[in-house]
Amino acid sequence: MTTHLYLASILHFPQKTAQPKQDFSYIKDGALVTQNGKILATGQANDLLSQYPEAVSHDYRGQIIMPGxxxxxxxxxxxxxxxxxxxxxxxxxxxxxxxxxxxxxxxxxxxxxxxxxxxxxxxxxxxxxxxxxxxxxxxxxxxxxxxxxxxxxxxxxxxxxxxxxxxxxxxxxxxxxxxxxxxxxxxxxxxxxxxxxxxxxxxxxxxxxxxxxxxxxxxxxxxxxxxxxxxxxxxxxxxxxxxxxxxxxxxxxxxxxxxxxxxxxxxxxxxxxxxxxxxxxxxxxxxxxxxxxxxxxxxxxxxxxxxxxxxxxxxxxxxxxxxxxxxxxxxxxxxxxxxxxxxxxxxxxxxxxxxxxxxxxQGLEQSIGNLNAGTDADFVIVDPHFDELTSLRCEEQSEIQDIIFALSMLADDRAITATYIAGEPVYRANT
The missing domain is CATH 3.20.20.140 (Metal-dependent hydrolases)
Known part of the structure; x- marks a missing residue:
């Protein structure tokens, strides 16, 4: 079984919450590891690179991995x-x-x-x-x-x-x-x-x-x-x-x-x-x-x-x-x-x-909706710099909340770099 490791910022909500603007997980220099259609781990990039040296690495640094x-x-x-x-x-x-x-x-x-x-x-x-x-x-x-x-x-x-x-x-x-x-x-x-x-x-x-x-x-x-x-x-x-x-x-x-x-x-x-x-x-x-x-x-x-x-x-x-x-x-x-x-x-x-x-x-939080270990590897890679305007708007020092808001106003399918379902790519931009 091939293990895959995706380098990017990681953003998700690990559990049900009434306070999502507080109860979120954001790892700026993060990584997501998948195997056999499931998520194995999310965490700091350096930690997971050393933990999974055999993994096939995919470099999306500067972009954000979110749940599908x-x-x-x-x-x-x-x-x-x-x-x-x-x-x-x-x-x-x-x-x-x-x-x-x-x-x-x-x-x-x-x-x-x-x-x-x-x-x-x-x-x-x-x-x-x-x-x-x-x-x-x-x-x-x-x-x-x-x-x-x-x-x-x-x-x-x-x-x-x-x-x-x-x-x-x-x-x-x-x-x-x-x-x-x-x-x-x-x-x-x-x-x-x-x-x-x-x-x-x-x-x-x-x-x-x-x-x-x-x-x-x-x-x-x-x-x-x-x-x-x-x-x-x-x-x-x-x-x-x-x-x-x-x-x-x-x-x-x-x-x-x-x-x-x-x-x-x-x-x-x-x-x-x-x-x-x-x-x-x-x-x-x-x-x-x-x-x-x-x-x-x-x-x-x-x-x-x-x-x-x-x-x-x-x-x-x-x-x-x-x-x-x-x-x-x-x-x-x-x-x-x-x-x-x-x-x-x-x-x-x-x-x-x-x-x-x-x-x-939908009663499916054990399978989808987050990037927790053990859930299905359904995720999306979002580029907050997909064009000149969003590159200007979403500066390096921008808070993640501000980036999401800017994307909600300016983004469309052009912001989607890749979409994965059960660990397999079903969409890649420009391919």
Whole structure:
């Protein structure tokens, strides 16, 4: 087994914390050692060079090794419609999303876009993701197959919707349950792949379909669940009209047994007090999607209240309503959302939400999200001097907090020198 040693500055959060701007590990003259897809050690470069003299050395000094970024909410069939002229949520779905997703009934087309989608993640430093597929079972298969080729840790699910969408995108309660169960049996827990039961959102699933998916969630208590929640005011009014017997949007998922640990709900912008409390009690998590919330005019996520209730929060791009695959750029937009709420998001706090914090939200911190010995060797090499401007901005004496903030405002995929998954390079700049 070949041992590899990477020379660079090392930045990560070794454990779950409520104070990420304090509880981080930064080694300026550091090194990372990997073997057989796992991290063996991080530490001072001189110490590890002497400890592992047999290791193949890779010199990235002047750059920063971080855990691979984790994107906790995005839609792979929407890759090609990124940056479509904006509307608000419900019209945007009708005019852009549904016509695009129709194409994924074709397995060859789904496989083609799956490859493009994953390449975009890798070139932006994203090594793990929680992904919505289309309603078509073959599209989910294509995505899982593509991720398996690179040993990627992927959580994904077939979207389920049996009403309030075009007939050519509808499944049924029975087919949604059957096809999701088949996908669970085929993919969940195989290699580094996990399944998420995925009702698109409450308005596109009938009572009968949510009941069928809730039965599936009880049958498979270790699978993930993902959906949308309290994103848009018109959406919320619609849910209340469709489910008048329930106490708000969250209660719909709750009553159908889909509120629990390993459930990730996107957006959660317009939450009622009792919903914050119930989500906290349930162990479910929130995906904070700043670029799509701003793009669709949905509102400003209340991170402070989520943290007050001790609800795990993960940062996410929400491609394709989200406007970039770059988690660094998404971090910059999260800061701006905080500014509009008169709340500051410190840069290291934001970085935590896309690394260790996201892993905690998904219950995967023993595998990803940090650079601890024994975890999977998913990491990204970031160059804070990738062009003339950032070289000027990120001087040698700059504090690491300031460098991360500058990257959140100025960086994109050009800042990513290399992305490694399970110890193997899946992206290298200029190659």
């Amino acid at each position: 970024f984790i994107d906790s909410h995005l839609h792979f069939p929407q890759t090609e419609m990124l940056a479509s002229f904006g509307e608000q949520l419900l019209d945007w779905l009708d005019n852009y999303t549904f016509p695009t997703e129709k194409k994924f009934a074709n397995p060859e087309y789904a496989a083609k876009i799956a490859d493009i989608f994953l390449r975009q993640l890798y070139r932006n430093g994203t090594t793990s993701a929680m992904v919505y597929s289309s309603v078509h079972q073959c599209a989910a298969d294509a995505l899982f197959n593509a991720a398996k080729q690179n040993k990627m840790l992927l959580i994904a699910g077939k979207v389920c919707m049996d009403r309030h969408c075009p007939s050519w995108l509808q499944d049924t309660p029975e087919s949604a349950q059957k096809e999701s169960a088949e996908l669970i049996e085929r993919w969940h827990g195989k290699d580094r792949l996990y399944y998420a039961i995925t009702p698109r959102f409450a308005p596109t699933s009938s009572h009968e379909q949510l009941h069928a998916l809730g039965e599936l969630a009880q049958q498979y208590p270790d699978v993930y669940i993902q959906s949308h929640l309290n994103e848009n005011l018109n959406e919320i009014d619609w849910v209340n009209s469709l489910y008048p017997e329930y106490n708000g949007y969250l209660d719909v998922y709750d009553k159908f047994n889909m509120l629990r640990p390993k459930a990730m709900f996107g957006h959660c912008i317009h939450m009622q007090e009792h919903e914050w409390q119930r989500m906290s009690d349930s162990g479910a998590s929130i995906a904070f999607c700043p670029t799509s919330n701003l793009f669709l005019g949905s509102g400003l996520f209340d991170l402070k209240t989520a943290e007050k209730y001790d609800i795990p929060v993960a940062l996410a791009t929400d491609v394709g309503a989200g406007t970039t695959f770059s988690m660094l750029r998404t971090l910059g937009e999260a800061y701006k959302v905080g500014q509009l709420r008169s709340e500051q998001l410190p840069p290291l706090h934001g970085l935590y939400l896309m690394t260790q914090g996201a892993a905690v939200a």
